[in-house]
Amino acid sequence: MLLGVNVDHIATVREARKDVEPDPVKAAELAIKGGADGITVHLREDRRHIQDRDLIEVRKRVKKVELNLEMAATDEMVRIALKVRPDMVTLVPEKRAELTTEGGLDLKKSGKKIKKAIDVIQGKGMPVSLFINPAIADVEISKQLGATMVEIHTGIYSNAKGKKQIEELKRVKKAVSRAHDIGLLVNAGHGLNYTNVKNIIAIKDIRGLYIGHSIVARSVYDGMENAVREMKKLIGV
Ligand code: PXP
Numbered sequence: 001m002l003l004g005v006n007v008d009h010i011a012t013v014r015e016a017r018k019d020v021e022p023d024p025v026k027a028a029e030l031a032i033k034g035g036a037d038g039i040t041v042h043l044r045e046d047r048r049h050i051q052d053r054d055l056i057e058v059r060k061r062v063k064k065v066e067l068n069l070e071m072a073a074t075d076e077m078v079r080i081a082l083k084v085r086p087d088m089v090t091l092v093p094e095k096r097a098e099l100t101t102e103g104g105l106d107l108k109k110s111g112k113k114i115k116k117a118i119d120v121i122q123g124k125g126m127p128v129s130l131f132i133n134p135a136i137a138d139v140e141i142s143k144q145l146g147a148t149m150v151e152i153h154t155g156i157y158s159n160a161k162g163k164k165q166i167e168e169l170k171r172v173k174k175a176v177s178r179a180h181d182i183g184l185l186v187n188a189g190h191g192l193n194y195t196n197v198k199n200i201i202a203i204k205d206i207r208g209l210y211i212g213h214s215i216v217a218r219s220v221y222d223g224m225e226n227a228v229r230e231m232k233k234l235i236g237v
Helices: 008-017 024-033 052-061 075-084 107-123 136-145 155-159 162-181 197-201 213-235
Strands: 002-006 038-042 066-071 088-091 128-132 149-153 185-189 208-211
Touching: 002 066, 002 185, 002 213, 008 024, 008 038, 008 213, 024 038, 024 052, 024 213, 038 052, 038 208, 052 066, 052 075, 066 075, 075 107, 088 107, 107 128, 107 136, 128 136, 136 149, 136 162, 149 162, 155 162, 162 185, 197 208, 208 213
Parallel strands: 002 038, 002 208, 038 066, 066 088, 088 128, 128 149, 149 185, 185 208
Antiparallel strands: none
């Protein structure tokens, strides 16, 4: 199973100060050193974290692993994808007010727009993945729309507890299995952390997991001690 690391929230911290640090491109390089099989950046319409120049730089410097561009299926984003040429594109729904992607694509409502984006992007040789809820109908529509891959939304599973979590895990498993059976490559992601990932790893036929927040959070804890020690040394106390 592959691990794609989402570095958006490195840019979230940088944008809080409109500074140059921390740099998501540098974080991507460190993630690759740590064994990441892929890097994901989500260029949002409001540019709240990743900026256009980050995407251009990350494309220049991420060559040996898969660069996944997450984006809304808009004309602007399709134009950017064709110019930057990531290794794959994941289409996600986007709402301005949301803190993070809240659910899978509404394929019934936006099918036409999504199909157009798939045709243009895949026509230029980049595979497209659709971020969808763990529902059999959505898996089947994804295939009909011509996507190469799907990413099954694990956010509800990740946030649920006890019985509800077990039920949601079953839905994820069924969706993965159906997607695999009809010839889609299957990824999964959202809300996964060092604990809840264990049940997902046990599902066969998942190609890769896309994880961001929990890895960024862990990297702060793991790095804080050394960062303070170095500053103390400089201060000389
Ligand atoms: N997959 C998709 C489609 C996402 O939108 C996100 C969040 O940017 C992730 C995976 C990663 O989610 P998290 O940050 O909760 O690990």
